[in-house]
Structure formats: C-alpha cells, structure tokens
Amino acid sequence: MSKVRVRFAPSPTGNLHIGSARIALFNYLFARANGGKNILRIEDTDFDRSADIYVDNIRDGLQWLGITYDEGPIHQSSRLQLYQEYAQKILAQGHVYKCYCTEAELAEKRKIALSLGKPPKYDGHCKCLTAEQVQQFEANGQKPAIRFEVGQRKVKFHDLVRGDLEFDCSLIGDFVIIKSNGSPSYNFAAVVDDALMKISHVIRGEDHISNTPKQILLYEALGFTAPQFAHISMILGPDRTKLSKRHGAKSISEYREEGFLKEAILNLLMLMSWSPEDHQEIMTLAAAEKVFRLEDLAKSPAVFDIEKLKWLNGQYIRALPIADLTQRCLPFLRQGGVAVNAVDPAALEEVVESVKDNLTVLSEIVQYTAWYFENDLPESPRKEILAKPETASILESFARGLAGVPKLNHDSVNALLDKIIVNLSLKKGQVLKTIRLALTGRSAGPELWKIIRIFGKDKCQKRSAV
C-alpha cells in the first residue's frame, strides 16, 4: 500500500468551528492510525472573503486541540502560477474553453432555467464562439473565465464511507476552473494540489460529494490518478439543518473561552459518527489514534449535543490532577477579578479542589470560589440567622473550640463540630447551617470542614464574632 497522506484544507473565511475541527480530527486520526502524514492547506483563493485573522484562528485552534500536521500550512494563494500552468496544459488538450459570459448574464439564465423547472446548469454558450467573437470580447477588454467541458459520460467512484457512488455528467454543467480574475476555482485548485501533494485519501464533509465527479474528471484530464475518497456525514443543529451560527454554534476558540476542555471537545467530536469497538465513550486522542478506522464511521448525520459536551467536560475536569486543574482555572479567575497572584498556590489548589465537583465548565470557577477571596460578607442572609436565639451559643462554642484544635483537617474539624452538636443538643443541620452562614454568608457551598481549613482559625473566629 502506498503511503498515506491526508490533508485538512479549510478556507480562512471564518473561525475554526466544530464541523471543520471534526474533519481535521478524522484526517489526523486516519494519518496517525496508518503511519501517514497530515498536511494543512489553506484554501484562500477567494481573496474577498479570506483573512489572515481566520488563518491564525484555525491554526491556534488546531494547536490547542492537539491536532498536529506534518506539512504546511501551504497557502493556495502562493501557488497561483502553478494553477495557471496546469490550466494551460489542459487548454492545449481541448478539454476546456474560454467563457466571456458575465455574472449578470449567468445569473439571469439561471433564474430563467429555475423558473422553467429546468436544472440551472451552464448552457455551454461560449463553447462555440467564433474567432471574431473572441476577438471582439478581447478588444472590449473582457477577461475570460476558463471552463472545463464535462461531456456526457458517467463517473463512478468508491467512497470509503458510503460505498459505490455514480453520477451522470450530462447533469453537470461545464464548470469554471480559472476565474476571470485569474484565480483558480475550488475544484481546480483542490485537484491540482491534492495530486501534486500526493494526497492518498481525501477525507472531507458530505457536502463535497457532488464535487467529487467534477474533480475526478479533472484528475483524468490532467493525467493524474485520483485519490481515495471518504465523505463524512455532517453535524446538524437541533433543528437538523447544517450546524451554523444561528444554532448558537460557536468556534473552537469560543468554546475554549467558555471553559471547555480540549479533551472534552475532542471526545465529543469523536463520538459523533464514530464509536470504537470497545464502546468506551471516554476516550483520549492518544487512544483513538491507535484504533481509528474510516470504515467504522456512521453514514448518517449527527446532531450536535451541547449537553453531552458539558457532561464530558465535567468528567474530564474531575479526572484532572488538582495542580493541572488549578492551572487551567487561573486565566478564568484572573478574568473574574480574583487576585490569584496574592493567593498562596497550595491554598488555591485547596480552593479549587473544594468546588471541582460543581464545575461543568472552567469559567464557573469564579462564581463558585469568588467568595473565598472577598473581605465583606453579604449582609442579608447572615443577619437573619444571627438574629436567631441559639446562634450566639453555636458560634461562641465554635470559636472557642477552634482554638483548641491543633491542626485543621477532616477528622479534627468534624470532631469539633460533632462535639458542639452534642454539647448544645442541637440538630446537626442547624449547627452546620449556622456556622456556614456565619463564615461564608451563603447557604450552599463545599463541605464545611474544607472551608474552615482553607479560612484558618483567625478568619473563622473573626467571622464567628457575634
């Protein structure tokens, strides 16, 4: 078997989103699983829509996710000369012709065809232009596009995900390979590049299926051997249409900013359309690299499930070593206005540890821990509980008892609390609720002993003062 070479070829007309990240992932996994190379190619031949910030966003996103590539990024915009050369090559062979139709004319024809219930394919108007007509256009300074003559036959190919596919070329209009501005069309540039880069497997979205026959025609006309194709099903929004911004679908960078872990995102991406043989749902990239197979991909499209992403995220958060988790929380705490540099690193880890079961996304770390770092307590719930008759004795016993505890930990603090409950003959809930409210000003939070340990004796006693 010849060497496996695959590519991820995004157009930088937007940020790296869930759908394209998934295609990048499957290319990467296929390359890794087969000892092949993964290539990043930037398809920026649409000069109006492409932008460098999107190139950066895509590269950053891939890097953050850990989807590496062995070659590239290769920009198509730097290979324009190459496409021209290959266009000239088939121009000489007569598979293509110059087309002087204007966009307005084409749009008009398309409209008419559609209204007549006919397929809106190009009618081949410029195929039979006389030399005089061409001269006339040239004299007017009109720049031609170059069209590929499709012909009448049928094109068959074997799709690694979908099986045998067949298309009737008579239904496809002669398509443009070089635009009048000199830049190549998508189909042409992709074919020239895939051939020259010796891509063995083209793994891309299902939305490219109908481009494939056109591309196969081009491979043949250029004298190249076509690669293998694998068309992966789409990701849909909750309304079952192509996932897009209107579904609230976000870019990878936005999910990152919200506090989703790359591990969770990758895991969900893998779970959509692919289930490994052992049915293990929690799966790392490294593990997937070993067992990924294109044949195991489902043919049907998958609805993106944010709830499952959240669940996975929580699973990964809880599985993270506490030092690692704390590091990952740092940017969010800073952004939330917590002066993390002023906090002892070990104490910070204890703070994070105390609330990690509550987290579904990292950004929530702020709402769950901010009160640890605040000096003033909210007045209202605290005031109410302090007004209760038994409160004074609870807090006094607590403050007094605390002084006698040598080291604050799970056992010693709980022993103290139990003693207070027994001595005052009060209900456990009542005592603990009172102390929690006095210390934190809140009725919910981590286990009390953890809070007491993190606060330390002085702070606890100060806040217990009635």
Add this chain to the structure above:
RNA sequence: GGCCCCAUCGUCUAGGGGUUAGGACAUCAGCUUUUCAAGCUGACGGCCGGGGUUCGAAUCCCCGUGGGGCUACCA
C-alpha cells in the same frame, strides 16, 4: 425543479437474518450528603410507513415518506 446522500429511544450510538433491541447524554425517582454539586441505584423511552424475499426481517430488496446536501467566476 434536478441530482446525490441519509433514516434504531428527545440526542449520540451498538446491533448487518433468530437479541427480553444493548450502552451513553438528557429527563424523572430513590439512596447518600448540613447545603449545592458529584457519586450510586432504578425508571421512562426507540427499530419512519407500506410492500416483498424468508420458516423467521430492526437487519436484505423495492416503493413511499421524512430529513439533509449540492445545484456559483464560495470553498
């Protein structure tokens, strides 16, 4: 309109002629817990419809239906 693709719980999926149709998320209930979570246990819930083929169809075939994609000098 034409062409193409797809079809198992609400969602992601396993199952590819004989299964009580399995798992996960979500939902609901119980347990646990001072609380919020987390965790554990359980419940609810599905083969799009109709025809074939077959002793037997979720599974194979056909036809519908539904959904999606493409139909650009976008990629």
